[in-house]
Amino acid sequence: MKNPAGTFARSLIIVLITLTSITPFYVLLLIALNSPSRRLADRLFFLPEFYFRNFADAWRLSSMGTAIMNSIIITGGALAIVVLVASCAGYAIARFPTRFHRMVFNTFLFCMMIPPIINTVPLYTLMRSIGGINTRWAMILVSAANVLPFSVFLYSSFIRSFSREIEEAALVDGCTRFSAFWMVTFPLLKPVTSAVVIITGLGIWNNYAQAVFFLQRESVRTIPLAVSMFFQQYGARWNLMAAASAIGMAPAVLVFLLFQKYFIKGLAAGAVKG
Template sequence: MKNTRTLGKYTLVAAMTLLSLIPFYILLYLALNNPSRTLFNGLSLLPDFNFSNFSEAWESSKMGLATLNSLIIAIGGAVLIILAASSAGYAIARYSNKFHQSVFNVLLICMMIPAIIITVPLYTLMKSIGGINTHWAMILLMASNGVPFSVFLYTGFIKVLPREIEESAIIDGCTPFTAFWRVTFHFLRPVTAAVVILQGLAIWNNYGQAVFFLQGQDMRTIPLAVSMFFQQYGAQWNLMAAAAVIGLAPAVLAFLVFQQYFVKGITAGAVKG
């Protein structure tokens, strides 16, 4: 009976894994096909292995420049989110009072508001301060989108850390500020990795707001570059899929680098908090 249950569990896991991989297989299938072939022909499940799609997609959509723009915005946004959210989470967790709790509640409410809803007033604001088609404005915008949920994670994670960590540093002469950045922040690597993955990928894949605020050709990010194959060139599925694979590679690499901390950061920050 026990062996049957174990076999059933492994079968279920294998089936879920297979279902999760199907979209990636279809994407690679389209990326390696000739332009005249988009879907499966008959019973053939193998593509044409046309690797020239990647070079053509790279050149026609200026994928190199789009990748650089995405990296600048994603790294800048992630750094701002980590600095702001970790500091706010520390203040809320360690110095709890009515004001800090009110701020925390406001941030929780902000988590429930879809970012796309405030795009129009944000566009008016960005236009008035000269933020359209600039990296700095998009970085600030992406950081503001990601701070509320990140504060929620950091607050929960810091609450389960013993206070003696920073108290010992304060006794040795550190101020609360330096004790946090020199001592406590070292123990926040799991939740920081979770924030980098969640918010970094959200910024990397952002299209809904990037299409409003990054209208210049030289400012396009990867999602905007991929969308070109629907707007400028029509529905060129092979090039669209090839560009999507190129854009997906850095995100997968980042996840593999930080994934060992990901689950620990999410469970400690969200469940125990």
């Protein structure tokens, strides 16, 4: 587009889109940083008062500290399991196409179409009978299982795309196929691993629909659960509620801004392989 009018229109649209995306965040901060007595009629309403008491009160009244720790433990634990287990399975499926492995792969492929809500109720009964309700370990295993299909799919299609010569060189040097995988192949999988960590990690971190079934006690609640609990208790005190929401989303925003490049790259890698 060479003509200046077109360029101007385009820039205007881009500014509008970004404003649309950012405004609700600004409103949230505005409410979170204003004292309860602030009225819209006040002068300079659209500049926050920087009333940080809301944050202190929200932190004190909610169990957000515990919730953040729980979210970190559950997401971290699930991701560690997923990366280990899915890379192994992806390798086996890509390199040793037996009938069993083809069946496993097709099952994973089919289950990618099934959102977790479908089997949540029977899963709940299973969790009850194995004592998994209100425990972090059970939530870790469930979260890991949910994202396995996608992760195995990503790993196997990536491993298929590069040659097995390097692994074979390791075999000549006396490695078994199993140790060749860990010493040679696994380190080469970093791009997929980061895609898996980012895409599935986001889903596990934000999981509410299942967590609300399995994590009912306050000591094991994750961030979305803690925020919704706080909303039910203090929902009428908007300034507090907004502060709690802002605290709840801060870790994700922080990680996103720090590792932005990897987010976009990881998503792109996932998309191209998908």
